[in-house]
Amino acid sequence: MKTLVKEMHRAGIEVIVEFYFDGSEIQTYVLGALRYWVREFHLDGIHITGRAPLELIAQDPYLKRTKIIAQYYPQDIDRSGHLSTFNDNFLVDMRKFLKGDEGMLERVMFHVQDRQGGIWPIHYMADVRGFSLQDMVSYDIKHNEANGEDNRDGSDYNYSWNCGAEGVSRKKGVLNLRKKQIKNALLLLFLSQGIPCIVAGDEFGQSRKGNNNAYCQDNEISWIDWKLSHKNEELLKFVQKLIAFRKAHRAFCAKEAPRLMDFKGYGKPDISYHGVNVWQPRTEHWRRQLGVLYFGKYNEDQSIYVLYNMHWESHKFDLPHPETNQKWHVVIDTTQETGFLPLPLPVGAAISMPPRSIKILVSQEAFNLVKVTKVPKRKKLLTIEDGNKKS
Template sequence: MTRFVTEKGDFAEQGPKVSGNDVLVSAVADIGTVPAVELYSRKDRKKIATVRFPKDSRVGSVYSMRIKDVDSENTLFRIRSGKKEYIDPYTRYISGNDRFGKRDAYGSFICPKSSVSHRGPHIEWQDVILYQLNVRSYTKDRTSGVKHPGTFDGLREKIPYMKKLGVTTLILQPAYDFDEVGEVSMDGVRRLNLWGYVPGNYFVPKPSYAAADPAKEFMDLVEELHVNRMEIIMQFYFLPEHSLHFIQDVLRHWVMVYGVDGFELLGAELPVKGIVNDPYMTDTKLIFNDIDEDMIYGRSTPRVMNVGIACSPFMYDMRKYLKGDEDMLGRVSKHMLYNPEKTAVINYITTYLGFTLKDLVSYDRKHNEKNGEGGADGSDYNYSWNCGDEGNSRKKAVNSLRLRQMKNAMMLLILSQGVPMLRAGDEFCNSQKGNNNPWCQDNRISYLDWTEAEKNRDFLKFVIKLISVRRAHPVLHGRYSKKLYDYISCGVPDASYHGEQAWNQSFANYNRHFALMYAGYYEKRSDGKNDDSFYIAYNMHWTGHRFHPPKPAKGRRWEILMSSGEGRESGIYDADRNELAVYQRSIVILMTKDAGSGK
């Protein structure tokens, strides 16, 4: 074996790096244990040398050394401490792990340099439409039509589709190099972890998500998104033992090297305040789940609003309302307008953890038998409704109701004042066959079936139009909370609740219908003119109701813009009687138009 000259290293910076003809490497070891560096040939993975850290190269539990005259481009390494062999957690580049399900990585001394030249668009929260996806399952199915399925390049090929859909910001399930080789299930089968909510090589894009060089492919993805005025947010899962210092180093690395626009942070006991107060994160979006904004800011108000809080109560309450539960109007009406001052609120009806939208209206209970846990995994609290038939149905009435319910769900989500988050595939009725926890299903249960986009093209067009309506009208996604009174003396409040009669709301526990009106006077469109006014009638009752909206301003008239129903179920507005007939379990949007014209 080759012998190398060593000397004390640099403790100011962690992680392997090249310094001239030398390499610097560090390691953390238990007191009394002196670690070593195993060097390997990149070409054939044969061990070149075992290099022990000098005894005087320790500060606390951290060792650091300089290894002289190393061919850094053709040499790989691992750290050995006692019987344990591992990769330095600060490693920026690895070789191996390029096949999903096989872990054979070595650390590299190479540090990738950023090639992302276009800065992120820094979209304001009120203009964001989030789109949550898994890199592998999004394009892995052969129906995706991409050149490299299941990769960053495959995702990049879908940017035109996502732009047409109208989403602005992607949220990727873990795409760092997590360990996908899972535990053995109850049935004795070792299943792969498709989701990635486990530790891993946090500084490295997942090699098995790349067709070639993972660092370059990920940078190319970010660059293309930024060119198209779109953003990318990454999910990271941290353990309680991960220090604030380590978490900050990880996040800073992904911002400065890969140009990502934000993070959704998951895990127990996260040092939330320390993450938010990091000056490097000031204009980076940070999403946390179900925490109180006062826990972050107390009584102070942030100078820049970059924090979003994902809101699971919205999901549960909207699901209950969708299937017609009683006593929901009070909570649902508040969710529709909730738009806090200090943080953004992230609303969703479906997410990776649970049913898809199609399954939410097709199954009363989960069907997780293939997960190998005897059906014990996954939540039993889905608040779903199969519309009268479990699973796939050939009944026309059932399928018609399911379609209307999916449209209702999209309207409840996208017409809320908070930031909407769509689960990828919901826009074209993707199904997981009733599995609400497919973390281990690296197969067609999890893979998106892109033939559904064509089969359900009318529903996809509906979602595209709904998103475009939201984005075109600031009154539907304002920066500030609605005040519910007339504070500009225009004659109507900025937002108002209504029952069947104008200005007469009734949130009695037996009611399942109400209306919201947004006055266009309070927001300006991009052309500088006042926005249009909207009257949205929500009816989750199993019988129809007739609404009488407030009279529009002089020279304006109400007109049906969109409805979750079709044909005779789409709603009828009688202008002479100022009456809107809303079909059972449906939502209708009225918008003001110039009276006497089609404009």
């Protein structure tokens, strides 16, 4: 174990170990056990499940520099920066929104800016206990027959949608919709405040064949198929670029929790919510459209506008005014095969959102605008404008 931790640290990977307590242990035993593992094995964090004296653990001076993860914490706990939550709240709400359930906009708005007052939430769209990301868009129900319990084990509540066909499919329309829904799910995850978490293999479409309780499967159901990293290289590249995009824009991982107000007098709130009409968020139960504006001045960055349309019909969204001498440009569009556009696409005062799609727009100076210019005694020449420069 010590060698494993050393090698993981050498590779720049932190090690967090899960501990289970049933509540019958005395408090000194729990603290002693956790301190021992942190001291002897140099763990970076501990994930506590079951029942444990969380308030005592969170306030223990010896564990103050250790990441502590639990499902929930008492309301009056000291909310220090080393505490995180790990539960299914984000997964359930965002999966419902993803598949188009009614009445989810207020929950989505909560998760987009949720920071829980000093406690960092860990968000995920898939977990080892349940469907993989690929299975989430491929199966309506669990398929645990291989576990030998007549499909009675595992949760019956997966909040999944198979996109029109159960399990493996060769239908092009179904496959394309599944690819788009996976990109949508990843954007919901990485554009929300908190700490994004993905299961190994989900970055290139690993399937567990609909098994949502694969703890007993030591075979191809639970093994990672590394060949998929080449077969689904497009998805892998999308995840890599998305991680880089999140790191490049502090609005999605700011040190301070968003306040949803213009507390510095810049003219717009740090984060604001919109509907198909700007400055008019509508949360009726039948609506599935949302716009989120991240005002750039609060993070010394570009302004970013994220558009969500989880309806099965297209909708036209009005756009807020960009900064002076700037235009909105589309940089990510989940209806596109690669997700990321090769060049930012400038747009006007409104934009059409296809069914079940997410787009990310950034506000920046007009560039890469191609137009036809007449040159005397020569054929028409394409020129590219970059500010006031021409080439």
